[in-house]
Amino acid sequence: MSYVGASAVAVNPMNAAEYHGINLIVVNRRMKVAELVLRVLICALGVLAATLMVTDTQVMVFFSIQKKAKFTDMKALVFLVIANGIAAFYSFLQLLRCVVSLAKGSVLFNKPLAWAIFSGDQVVAYLTVAAWAAALQSSVYAKLGQSELQWMKLCQFYGKFCNRGGEGLASAVMASLCTVIVSAISAFSLFRLYGGANAKTTTGW
């Protein structure tokens, strides 16, 4: 078999769809459904996390002085709200693309588009992980304090504020896990386009 012949397989859609005995249309459809569900979850959990944080307030009175705790008092929570807002908005846009793609039953062969989706998903995944890591660290200081640095525990005064913030943080962590899985799916969708040496040997490494 010549190299020219092999090349002809690649550009024939029917052969491409059932290459190596794998029905790419079926595999692609399942991946698209999984991606769609995950993007819906990112949207919902991202909005939930941001809403819980933004609406989280508690007023306390210390010796007739009124103090109000809000999410803007802690830089990490502001970053968390922004990151989750970006993730939810980005996922909403990607969701529209997924729905159209699923309705059409088309397979992603467009490399520039696959690169754009992969890059966007990677940025959002690392952004959300960085955001909840920073917020979790701040929450640990707020809950336990850091006596060596004379940073006082805040949750002993603002219990309700901390509990609701914890719920927001949990939503953000779940949204972030979904972005990590989605970024792996988009990596698969992109890099399989560079395949072609699918040899089943287990000796090479």
Add this chain to the structure above:
Amino acid sequence: MSYVGASAVAVNPMNAAEYHGINLIVVNRRMKVAELVLRVLICALGVLAATLMVTDTQVMVFFSIQKKAKFTDMKALVFLVIANGIAAFYSFLQLLRCVVSLAKGSVLFNKPLAWAIFSGDQVVAYLTVAAWAAALQSSVYAKLGQSELQWMKLCQFYGKFCNRGGEGLASAVMASLCTVIVSAISAFSLFRLYGGANAKTTTGW
């Protein structure tokens, strides 16, 4: 051309090596060199970051009371040291595999091994990003304070400690960027094994 014929291309190493006009051996060698350089950088920068943090101390005297600042005073810095230690050790092990693979000139076709490398690289990448995000957030509190929470600025007292910590953090961020690129390379090495439908159409998406 029949489907059986197409399948024969895949298991023929010679055709696999030059599938679609791409010399996989050359591409693979370049990727391996890039991966090797990045893993050396992760090792070096990870060790540098951890060393700078662990050896970072400063003694100050406040009204005849001696106070010593050290990295264990801040939970985020302890996490940063652990994460960079793990990243450096893991990269060292992967480095040995890279050197052997490069010397042999072999191509990664072993799917379970490719999955193991991909998974390990993903964990290390997200771990290091989370670690420096948490440490950066803590450093912002140390540098600027958070007056609403009555968390005092520390760098006005411990300037030398903060500067050296900043250098350690910068090293950790660079190491982390390398882990992110390496995880993309390992995603490429894994998912291209699932390719085979390398159609050059730009209409499907």
